[in-house]
Amino acid sequence: MTETGIIVGLEVHCQLDTKSKLFCGCSTDYRDDGPNTHVCPVCLGLPGTMPVINKRAIEYAMRVAKALNCTVIHESEFSRKNYFYPDLDKAYQITQYDKPLALGGYLEIESDEGGEKRVQLTRIHVEEDPGRLVHMGNPERGKYSLVDYNRAGIPLIEIVSEPDMRSAKEARKFLNKLRATLEYLSVFDSEKEGSLRVDANISIVGSERVEVKNISSYKGVEKALNFEVTRQKNLIRRGLKVERETRHFLEGRGITQSSRSKEQEHDYRYFPEPDLRPLHVQSWVKDIILPELPDARRERFVAQYTCSLNHARTLTGELRLANFFERVVAPDAALYTPAATWIADTLIGELNYRGMSIDTLDPGSFTSLLVLLATGTITDKSGIEVLRVMLDQRRDAQPCETPDAIVTRLNLKKTSGDSSALAAIIQEVIAENPKAVEDYHAGKNGAMNFLVGCAMKKTRGRSDPKELNREIAQALTNTEA
Secondary structure, eight states: OOOTTEEEEEEEEEEOOOSBOSSSOOBSOOTTSOTTOSOOTTTTTOTTOOOOOOHHHHHHHHHHHHHTTOEEOSOBOEEEEEOOOTTOTTSEEEEEOSSOSEEOOEEEEEOTTSSEEEEEEEEEEEEEOOOEEEEEEETTTEEEEEEEOSSTTOEEEEEEEOSOBOSHHHHHHHHHHHHHHHHHTTSOOTTSTTSEEEEEEEEETTSOOEEEEEEOSHHHHHHHHHHHHHHHHHHHHTTOOOOOEEEEEETTTTEEEEEEEOOOGGGGOOEEOTTSOOBOOGGGGGGOOOOOOHHHHHHHHHHHHOOOHHHHHHHTTSHHHHHHHHHHHTTOGGGHHHHHHHIIIIIHHHHHHHTOOGGGSOHHHHHHHHHHHHTTSSOHHHHHHHHHHHHHHHHTTOOOOOHHHHHHHHTOSOOOTTSHHHHHHHHHHHHHOHHHHHHHHTTOTTHHHHHHHHHHHHTTTOSOHHHHHHHHHHHHHHHHO
16 A cells, blocks of 8 residues: 655666766776776866767667657756765766756556556756765774776766655656666666666655665665655654755665755756757657567567566566567467466566576576476476576586476476376375365365375475376275265
């Protein structure tokens, strides 16, 4: 249920996946290199240097604006945002203020009540990323911080929502949907550390707004907001006032911590960037051709692959996952339904448990596993065991076996219900569980499921549960007679 009285708005900072920085030619591929190795006089803000706009960054930003139903304004302008912080080499940030690239727009999400909800957007603007503080600790020298400017100048877009969300869960849904949209547009790589960061504004109706910074994960947004809701409600319950301030989210501890009082816009002393001319790019919008976006792909999955709406929503919620599904089912239309079920309900959970991405699994191998299941060669329980072996081998960089090889090696082929071995197992189960047999004859629900589970355990999941159910019922009928 949506929490009444909660007001949430998000400011999402997304690094655009360009090859060079926003105002210079330095490479953006800095994550595996040493500190301060991707810098030049321009992104270090040395005297006499002049910024030059990266055209590709503007094109990417406009692609996002069109996908999010925004209006690109006739004349946008860069400004200087003045504040003093060690990671800001120029003592100001080149950003956009009163003339952003685009205004308005919206993104549709699933509300807490289950229907579609439209979250309105305020603006999208382009700016440069600041550098990064690296906090160090040394028993002899004490705690200190170093500055790495490799990130300084990376092109960012800031997507600002209206305060239309009414719970932490809705905020997370908005962020997940936005991330998926950015990936479909090929302007953003979610696998890169720090490529998406969030500032969340939250308030209780009638109280001051608090900004929570330093949220760097999708789950972190929900955790930070839940903590902040509880903190603010406790203050109000004790008769205290919620102060307007900026707080930082400490993800390791799951709490927010006061940082400073909230700045007002005039504190930043914005003024137009004198070294950059205004942008007149509205005419570019008509030439932007958008790819199939998450909502359209979801509708196609329901129509083309007969997926349930929930499965289609899960499968299209991440570009790599949607592509994986379509490669898996490409050889055989009969795999549409089992593939959707197994990927959405089983595979994702197994990957998350191991901290693995979908890219680590070969679609052809997964198709082979589904064929074994569809032909009745193995049971669902054995299928899960095969899948776990496949994933563990890839995670541990071991030689990867085919599903057929794993089934043969582990002797996981489905056993036949009319075999003498299976009949003996059924008799063992009946003899070992007289209370369950008594409950079954008394008509108690669950007794048969218990007996089938015992038999499945003895066959290591290689028997068909439906067949076991039928054979055990027949054996119990004969016993009763």
